[in-house]
Amino acid sequence: MEAIGPWRQRLEDTTYAPIAHTSKIYWVWLSFLLAVIAWGGYAYYVQLRDGLIVTGLRDRISWGFYITNFVFFIGISHAGTLISAILRVSKAGWRTPVTRMAEFVTVVALCCGALFPIIDLGRPDRVQNVILYGRWQSPIIWDVVAITTYLTASITYLGLPMIPDLAIFRDRTTGWRKWLYSVLAIGWTGESRQRSMLATIIATMMILIIPIAVSVHTVVSWIFAMNLRVGWNSTIFGAFFVAGAIFSGVATLVIIMAILRKVYHLEEYILEKHFVYLGYLLAAMALIMIYGNLSEYITTGYKMEAGVEFHFRELFLGQFAGFYWYYFIGGLVIPPLLILIPWTRNIWGVVAAAFLIDVAMWIERYFIVVATLRVPLMPYEPRNYGPTWVEWSIIAASFALFGLLITLFVKVFPLLAIWEITEQREESQTAIAESLPGVRSQLAGEPAGGAV
């Protein structure tokens, strides 16, 4: 076996540490998540037993928390695509320590999000009707096809760059773990033909997954925008949803990065600059979102049809005003300020901004769904929607499931892309050595991120 240097050994040890050691706090956290999921499971049992009458959904407002959560989770699934694929395509070297987490957030978020249309159905057995009676002309079918394709592509894209790292774990472990990593590493030896083929399919996937990801959230928006309803009848919904998805996806990634960095002591690899760079991305996306809001509401408000007036009153002054103004000020205005002002341009500033953004983006999806459905289509009194304990419980369980899947992931799979970080470090060291001959030997032992 080729001898590895102390820096590479430390990287492998750090990545392997979550698998080798399990603390008591880990079990307490796992138990808490399982308890929340179990409670959500009981709430879903109640819904299955008694029907959707146990929720706040009725014929006038038939989409509520469930569809809000569906759109939110599908949105944050864009984290992996953006960080991993787009930054890989653009050869942004700083991405390497965060790609694995981003790709995993994508897969986990898609798994959680895809459950919600089924939960919202009330009768899960009716999912088969989408297959049996689906029509290609329907946005529902586009959605099912797009999400299924994206999930398959995301799992593939998560798995491919992990193969060399799984082979490292295979060589370090014994017993059932060795068997597991042997299967997952698919006989990786690192020979040149394998490297060449892997590089080809990773490159193919990083190109392929970007249009797939964009199509997914565009199609999710078309479930709304293909209606003639006030509030949804918009031509910019596709672009607006894709921008919102990247916005909330990066915010979620920042929060997950901060937690995992603290818990698994990844400070050597995930540096402040990673948070700041992602923060800049958040600030840019916030400006795009502000522009999208102004463009959408000014153009529809200038014409002000009867339904639009009611919708705007509800949104800006009425029942949903608190939500809207929190979203606009708390989610779009304050976060970029936190990121751009030098005093708060640090890890905690960016994490605080990301938290504000995630809450705001969930709320945005809520009023896109509910405030629009509140606009009466016929002469009847506008109806109200209030989620019941069943909906709150299922929503809580979905976030617990999200946390559980990430918690289990870090116990099984390499949290950092070892070979990519190593390659990136070698490339940057070579570049430095070429520009300053004689300094290469001095760089041995320096952290990867710091050397980039």
Add this chain to the structure above:
Amino acid sequence: MKRLVLIAAGLLTCTVLALGSAATTAHASHLLTRVSEPTTALVGQPSEVDAAVTSADTGAPVAGVSVTFYAHATFGRVDGFMEIGRAVTNSAGVAAISFVPRESGTHDIRVDYTGSAGSAVEQTTAAIAVDGAAPQMYVQKAGIQVPGLNSWLIMGLLTVVWGTLIFIGVTIIRIARAGRADGLALAVPAGRGSVR
């Protein structure tokens, strides 16, 4: 004998014709339903469906009462009568609605009438034969037909995407085989040749 057979055949024919006419005109104790001419409707064209309410005792028309019209429908495994309209009887005791059939074939129409409070609902049914092209739910009249912009485009895109994913799956198998071959080559002692 021959005359007897002819008389029997004539009676049978009259009975069949009478039963056939009852398919479009039926009546309960208070209610008489009929479909206005033409009895054969066309897909997408409005047809008037009438229901006449008469007194069971005197046979006189009953004006100013409401009747509800239903059409039998099947959609997504749901099978039953769907309300298609309500109307109030005029001075001749006739209530009428306009019905636009969306599918060809025979449509069963049911008319419900509730008399005085607490009395049972009276129902009567009639059938309308609807002619037309292939069965359809919706007749599109507006829109621009762009050649190639249809479901085949979606099929084509999906074929490209899933074809690429299958190519990646096959390459993963090739990587695994290359690894196995490499492992075997390493396992063969020097001087005994290589498996590759």
